[in-house]
Structures are given as structure tokens and as C-alpha cells.
Amino acid sequence: xxxxxxxxxxxxxxxxxEAEGIWSAPGRVNLIGEHTDYNEGYxxxxxxxxxxxxxxxLRDDDRIRVASTFADEPVxxxxxxxxxxFPSAGDLRVPEWSAYALGVAWAxxxxxxxxxxxxxxxAIASDxxxxxxxxxxxxxxGSVASALNELWGLDLDPVTLAQVGRxxxxxxxxxxxxxxxxxxxxxxxxxxxTFLDCRTLETRSVPTGFTGEGLEVLVIDTQVTHAHSTGxxxxxxxxxxxxxxxLGIRSLRDxxxxxxxxAAELMDDVTFRRVRHILTENQRVLDTVSALxxxxxxxxxxxxxxxxxxxxxxxxxxxxxxxLAVDTxxxxxxxxxxxxxxxxxxxxIALIEHEAVESVSDAVVRAFADAGFGAPHVFTVHPAEGPxxxx
Ligand code: ADP
Ligand code: MG
Numbered sequence: 001x002x003x004x005x006x007x008x009x010x011x012x013x014x015x016x017x018e019a020e021g022i023w024s025a026p027g028r029v030n031l032i033g034e035h036t037d038y039n040e041g042y043x044x045x046x047x048x049x050x051x052x053x054x055x056x057x058l059r060d061d062d063r064i065r066v067a068s069t070f071a072d073e074p075v076x077x078x079x080x081x082x083x084x085x086f087p088s089a090g091d092l093r094v095p096e097w098s099a100y101a102l103g104v105a106w107a108x109x110x111x112x113x114x115x116x117x118x119x120x121x122x123a124i125a126s127d128x129x130x131x132x133x134x135x136x137x138x139x140x141x142g143s144v145a146s147a148l149n150e151l152w153g154l155d156l157d158p159v160t161l162a163q164v165g166r167x168x169x170x171x172x173x174x175x176x177x178x179x180x181x182x183x184x185x186x187x188x189x190x191x192x193x194t195f196l197d198c199r200t201l202e203t204r205s206v207p208t209g210f211t212g213e214g215l216e217v218l219v220i221d222t223q224v225t226h227a228h229s230t231g232x233x234x235x236x237x238x239x240x241x242x243x244x245x246x247l248g249i250r251s252l253r254d255x256x257x258x259x260x261x262x263a264a265e266l267m268d269d270v271t272f273r274r275v276r277h278i279l280t281e282n283q284r285v286l287d288t289v290s291a292l293x294x295x296x297x298x299x300x301x302x303x304x305x306x307x308x309x310x311x312x313x314x315x316x317x318x319x320x321x322x323x324l325a326v327d328t329x330x331x332x333x334x335x336x337x338x339x340x341x342x343x344x345x346x347x348x349i350a351l352i353e354h355e356a357v358e359s360v361s362d363a364v365v366r367a368f369a370d371a372g373f374g375a376p377h378v379f380t381v382h383p384a385e386g387p388x389x390x391x
Pocket of ligand 1: 052068069070096097098100124125126129130131132133134135136137138140
């Protein structure tokens with residue numbers, strides 16, 4: 001069953017009638033620009049065809065019920081409870097998954113203080129893999145935000161809805177993430193990536209040309225989740241802040257590759273290598289945008305490979321499974337490949353010829369088996385449109 005129909009059926013089963021409408025939003029993959037977001041730098045993600053669907057109807061009282069195929073029971077609160085539930089500061093009184101949806105309702109009403117909302121019933125289903133670094137969280141936030149934006153007649157624009165999603169995730173769920181995921185999901189377009197300046201929130205749609213050139217992006221989800229991923233993330237953030245401080249700037253965005261010589265003199269080797277990753281990665285994002293604009297997607301391979309090397313050697317956030325995925329794809333003729341997402345596990349992407357999908361996938365699966373690693377989950381993604389109403 002499609003996720004669209006799963007949302008429709010879950011709604012009808014639980015609430016006893018057809019949903020008034022169904023809204024969806026996509027997951028995303030980051031083409032290049034890793035750990036640059038919280039340094040106020042550049043990223044180049046694209047929305048993918050895997051989406052999360054929210055079937056929803058208004059009620060004539062003040063109850064909010066939210067259900068998902070993830071859970072057995074709907075979670076029910078009243079509109080007036082939202083302000084006491086959030087921000088919860090680590091003391092969540094609803095199941096964590098439901099805080100993504102209820103947190104969006106809360107943050108929406110803060111963004112639209114004149115709204116006169118009524119209660120609502122919501123049922124959610126998704127085909128975005130969870131925890132693979134494809135941002136199922138932005139997809140659930142975007143689908144619920146789109147549904148409520150229309151049902152409540154709020155008329156908020158996509159960038160505001162992205163900020164609502166981020167606020168829900170940061171303050172209602174308590175996950176300290178940047179704005180990239182929500183912007184990528186909200187601004188998605190077929191066959192284009194979203195260049196985002198994380199300082200100014202300026203964006204530009206950058207045609208990827210993947211489809212026209214007969215290329216595919218293969219996702220190799222290693223299925224590895226490391227216990228130290230949150231600790232490692234926090235440590236990297238701290239190193240970046242320390243590097244900026246030593247350079248005498250507000251954030252690493254205020255430096256570029258021409259500051260590397262000076263940086264080397266000012267800081268210890270580890271901090272320097274963390275800084276070098278951020279400064280070179282920002283430059284690689286800009287270079288990738290120019291390469292796509294001027295030469296097309298076959299010209300970005302080396303930048304993807306250099307990004308991976310920088311994350312492996314300087315930022316030290318790769319793991320053997322990710323390195324093997326990248327090396328195997330490249331050995332099989334991939335144009336470029338890199339780990340994507342926060343690191344310490346998760347997924348790699350490889351830009352390959354359409355005809356090579358099977359041979360590269362098979363080679364990766366074989367290499368993992370030979371190395372004694374667990375089987376990876378391998379599938380293709382393509383740049384796809386942002387939120388929409390499906391029914
Ligand atoms: P990801 O990289 O997939 O975004 P996150 O940890 O940021 O990983 O978000 C995943 C969490 O989002 C899930 O653990 C769950 O709490 C919530 N979530 C995502 N999709 C759904 C869904 N379809 N139904 C309910 N909760 C969801
Ligand atoms: Mg997420």
C-alpha cells in the first residue's frame with residue numbers, strides 16, 4: 001500500500017469517516033555542505049520523492065488527535081494544552097513522535113497569534129526511512145504544517161512554515177538541529193537542489209540536471225547508528241565555536257579558505273582540522289553550485305569525493321561502513337560519492353549513471369558482506385517537489 005493510502009485508511013479506521021484532505025511533504029538528502037549549517041555557512045540539499053502524508057479534518061471542538069502508523073494509539077490533547085506542553089525542556093509529557101506534530105501545531109499558533117483555530121484529527125503515514133539521514137522529521141513537520149496552515153486558514157509562506165518546523169523540533173521535541181532540513185523539504189523542486197545560506201536564509205533553486213544527463217543518486221544506508229553520535233555532534237560544534245573564538249570572529253562563516261594559514265598558527269591540530277573542514281566545505285558548496293550552473297552534474301564528482309575525504313580525515317565523523325560504501329561506489333565508476341548527514345553512521349550517496357544502479361548496488365552489498373558488516377539498505381532518490389495537497 002502507498003503511504004498516501006495508508007494515511008487515508010488509518011484516518012478512516014481511527015476516526016470513523018473520510019479525511020477532509022491529505023497533505024504531504026518530502027524528506028531530503030544533502031548533496032554537499034556538511035556541518036556547515038550551524039556555522040552559518042552554505043548547504044546544498046534537495047527534497048526527495050519519499051514523502052510523509054498527513055490526512056486531516058477539522059473538528060468543531062478544541063481537541064487535537066494525532067495518530068501515526070508508528071504507534072498503536074492516537075495521542076489526544078486540547079488546543080489550550082499546547083502552551084503547557086511546550087516548550088518542555090527535556091520533560092516531554094507526550095510520546096516523542098507525537099511532539100513533532102503537536103509541536104508544529106503549537107509553533108504555528110505562535111507564528112499566527114491572530115488565528116482562531118478549532119480542534120483537528122490527524123493520521124500520518126510515511127515512506128521516508130527513519131534515522132537514515134533523510135530527514136523523516138522535516139517531512140512529518142512539513143506535512144502537518146501544510147495541513148494545519150490550510151485548515152486553519154493561516155496563509156503562512158513556506159519559509160515561515162520551515163521556521164515553524166524547526167521551532168517544533170528544537171523546542172517541543174528538544175533536538176538542537178539547524179534549519180537546513182525544513183528549508184530543503186519546504187522549498188523542494190523537481191530536478192533542482194536548494195542552495196541555502198544558513199546565515200541570511202537566502203535561497204536559490206539550482207537545477208541539478210541529473211535526469212537530463214541520465215544520472216541517479218544512490219543512497220547507501222549503512223544501517224549503522226552509533227551511540228556516540230549525539231556526543232560527537234556536540235563536540236564538533238564546540239570545536240567550531242572554539243575555532244571561531246581563536247580567529248576572533250563570531251562564527252566560522254566570517255572566515256574562508258584564505259584564513260587557513262593564520263588558523264594553523266592560532267590553534268591546536270585537532271581544532272585546526274575541524275575548522276579546515278568547515279572552511280573548505282563552504283568553498284566546495286559554492287564550487288558545486290558554479291559547476292552545476294556552468295558545466296552540469298558530471299563536473300561535481302571531485303567535489304563530492306573531496307567532501308568525503310574532509311569529513312573522514314579532518315572532521316573525523318565517518319565510520320568504516322561509510323568509507324567502504326564510498327570507496328566501493330567509486331571503484332565501480334561512480335562520478336562522485338560521499339557520506340551525507342551528521343556522521344558516525346547513517347548513509348552515503350553516490351552519483352552514478354542510470355545504467356549502473358544495479359551493478360553499483362550489488363557491489364556495495366557484496367563488499368559489506370565480505371567485510372563482515374550488516375547488510376546496507378540501497379535505493380535511489382531524485383530531486384522532487386516540496387509540500388503539496390494530495391487529496
Ligand atoms: P531523521 O534523520 O529521519 O529525521 P530524526 O531522529 O531527526 O531522524 O527524526 C526521526 C523521528 O521523527 C522518529 O523517531 C519519530 O519520532 C519522528 N517521526 C518521523 N516520521 C514519523 C512518522 N511517520 N510518524 C511518527 N513519527 C515520525
Ligand atoms: Mg531529522
